[in-house]
Amino acid sequence: MVAVSTWKKQLAASISQPSQLVTYFNIDPVPLQAAAERYPMLITPHYLNLIEEPGDPIWRQCVPDPLELVADRLFADPLNEAAFAPVPAIVHRYPDRALLMVAGTCAGFCRFCTRKSRVGRSELCFSSQQVIEGIDYIAGQPGIRDVILTGGDPLLLEDDTLIDILARLKRVPHVEIIRIGSRVLVTLPERITSVLCGKLANFQPLYLNTHFNHPRELTPESAEACARLVDAGIPLGNQTVLLRGVNDDHETMLALFRTLLTMRVRPYYLHQMDLAKGTLHFRVAVERGLEIVEALRGRMSGLGIPAYMFDPPGGEGKLVLTRDRLVGSAEKLRIRTLQGRIIDLPEG
Numbered sequence: 001m002v003a004v005s006t007w008k009k010q011l012a013a014s015i016s017q018p019s020q021l022v023t024y025f026n027i028d029p030v031p032l033q034a035a036a037e038r039y040p041m042l043i044t045p046h047y048l049n050l051i052e053e054p055g056d057p058i059w060r061q062c063v064p065d066p067l068e069l070v071a072d073r074l075f076a077d078p079l080n081e082a083a084f085a086p087v088p089a090i091v092h093r094y095p096d097r098a099l100l101m102v103a104g105t106c107a108g109f110c111r112f113c114t115r116k117s118r119v120g121r122s123e124l125c126f127s128s129q130q131v132i133e134g135i136d137y138i139a140g141q142p143g144i145r146d147v148i149l150t151g152g153d154p155l156l157l158e159d160d161t162l163i164d165i166l167a168r169l170k171r172v173p174h175v176e177i178i179r180i181g182s183r184v185l186v187t188l189p190e191r192i193t194s195v196l197c198g199k200l201a202n203f204q205p206l207y208l209n210t211h212f213n214h215p216r217e218l219t220p221e222s223a224e225a226c227a228r229l230v231d232a233g234i235p236l237g238n239q240t241v242l243l244r245g246v247n248d249d250h251e252t253m254l255a256l257f258r259t260l261l262t263m264r265v266r267p268y269y270l271h272q273m274d275l276a277k278g279t280l281h282f283r284v285a286v287e288r289g290l291e292i293v294e295a296l297r298g299r300m301s302g303l304g305i306p307a308y309m310f311d312p313p314g315g316e317g318k319l320v321l322t323r324d325r326l327v328g329s330a331e332k333l334r335i336r337t338l339q340g341r342i343i344d345l346p347e348g
């Protein structure tokens with residue numbers, strides 16, 4: 001008999017239907033059904049346990065909401081990734097970096113996900129052959145120094161599959177660093193086994209960026225998972241998305257970033273949300289985001305203050321949001337992009 005690992009059992013015990021919520025909460029699941037059919041739902045037991053009541057910051061991130069179906073003018077592919085995909089598993093937008101999409105699914109479907117129209121579906125599930133084609137593409141582009149494994153969540157791959165991908169990338173002489181983007185530290189900390197950490201330690205310099213959005217996600221289990229990775233020599237960064245009703249106040253951010261620093265996780269980016277279809281109810285005005293970032297200055301170590309980033313629709317590239325990028329009046333704010341274009345911001 002082959003022993004099934006703890007993380008796989010936990011993943012298998014996730015809930016994927018709103019009707020399963022009634023075991024834990026006194027709610028009517030019927031109004032949530034349509035959104036769950038349009039955009040898949042998956043909540044691990046660990047993450048489900050963090051919900052204290054319906055509508056709280058954890059709930060909002062993982063439970064389908066009828067507001068996801070409100071007609072908006074947002075985009076199924078907000079960053080126009082399809083236009084930057086020379087082969088299916090690659091997004092190559094910047095000369096020195098490329099994304100390699102190695103997994104089509106996640107240990108939890110974030111309701112604000114930029115790829116919510118594709119994640120958990122066949123569109124994002126590339127075959128091992130397509131992943132190898134992606135690595136061949138990288139091997140043929142000497143300008144690429146930095147490869148970011150993403151998806152989906154790369155840490156949902158079996159250890160052997162992940163290690164094989166890392167080993168192939170490591171053999172490409174111009175690839176200087178590899179990064180992994182993963183949210184399992186938040187939703188499935190059991191995945192970060194000592195065995196996995198021991199294997200990853202062979203691929204330094206290897207960085208991992210994770211995705212904590214709220215202080216209540218900083219559980220002892222997640223802290224231990226972070227410690228195992230850092231002890232294996234893997235520096236951790238964190239990308240937070242600014243989300244209405246989740247973390248859109250500076251006290252919450254302060255608690256989040258301070259505690260992350262104690263866990264040896266460096267806050268890297270605070271993202272102004274991508275303009276992804278079905279996420280309008282999460283939007284926070286840029287003005288509010290700037291106020292939050294400004295409120296952090298002076299109240300905490302600069303080490304804990306992330307850059308406030310925006311990736312404008314169309315895919316011309318990320319920019320740091322500062323007051324001097326804004327033009328127009330408070331009523332009608334617009335942004336000057338890196339290429340000097342002036343664009344509107346739907347503020348929700």
Ligand SMILES: *Cc1c(COP(=O)(O)O)cnc(C)c1O
Nearest residue numbers: 091092093094097098099148318
């Ligand atoms: C965000 C992103 C990166 C990484 O950007 P950094 O600012 O280096 O973290 C690379 N490629 C694409 C397509 C991206 O969207």
